[in-house]
Amino acid sequence: MMRELLRNLIEDKTVINYKKWWMECKDAQETKLLAILCFYDIDDLPEETTAGLDKFVLDKLRVLSLLSLCELSTEVNYQEIKEKCDLKTDGEVEKLLIRAELFVDLKIDSVARRATVLEYKISRDVYSGEKGVPFHTPVRSKINILSALINWRSSLTD
Known part of the structure; x- marks a missing residue:
């Protein structure tokens, strides 16, 4: 995958599903990043991993x-959101809620x-064991x- 396409996908505010690109990706570094975006939350990641992510990736991961x-x-509640994100x-x-x-x-x-969640319009990707993931099995x-x-x-x- 071209890095420019990946950057565009991350910066696109309307994209939250990355599994298609993760499945097709051959580059190890890009595959890891796509797996993170597909299946993990910011609090699932080791600190050294989040420290290496740029602002756009962190913003997307917070959403x-x-x-x-x-x-x-x-x-x-706001406290849960602060901790999770x-x-x-x-x-x-x-600002995150609005995004x-x-x-x-x-x-x-x-x-x-x-x-309060009134309606869920779209769901995140679900891991089905298609190929290996960089960390623990996703929730x-x-x-x-x-x-x-x-x-x-x-x-x-019952």
Whole structure:
């Protein structure tokens, strides 16, 4: 893959799915970066990895991490977002929430310092074991999702 294409994909605010390019990529460094964008959140990565990422990648990874958080709960508070997305201020949280509204409809309550997920428009990539990943098995893997669905179904019948 040409580095320019990868840079354009990262800088494109409308792109959150990278699996197609990850599957096709032959360059080891680009494959690792694409795997990070596909399957990991910022808090999943070793500190030395995040330290080596540029501003555009970190910004994209923060949006992706927020989307992951929104998948887990219909209501997220600012503190959870700060921790999950490596942010310091409420202003940074609100800017991130606004950027994420391309992918999820939110009701942002600045006074209560929380956001409510109204509708999820698109999901992140899911790892299905297609090829190796640079770190631990991603949380958004086919196996984990199937396991969660089985547990959910069991809880309904208990």
